[in-house]
Amino acid sequence: MGAARAWSPEQVRALGVTTDVVTAGSVLGIGRTTAYRLVRDNQFPVPVRRVGARYLVAVAHLLHAVGIDS
Template sequence: MTAQEECGQASAGAMGLEELLALPATVNVTTAGRALGIGRDKAYTLIRAGGFPTRTLTLGDTVRVPTAELWKILGVERRASA
């Protein structure tokens, strides 16, 4: 990927590896969608249709997504510090 392409991804809101690894245990739907490269509306549409690629946690009016499941489907491994 060229520097110009990387810049384009950053401006489009794509999430880099460092930011992905720094996420808390659960994230909101907007952040989960950003990690997956989709928008908030598409993410909620997928959740309502049962097609979101991870489990979601509904807590009252709030929907959270487990970060570890995002990492798994994206093929990201968090390495333990030695």
């Protein structure tokens, strides 16, 4: 695997209103496997909502978690 991606505030805002848990994990510096484990264990650093078979994270929560004003 390569180096972790660094997200700019503009890139995070450009995700829209919600994003998937893998992308949210990337923003937070968490890999895919760990992100899903944290969701399963109800320990993901921001609130996660299950919609059908998908897990979604509000981008506003990500912005707050990484210290970017929304």
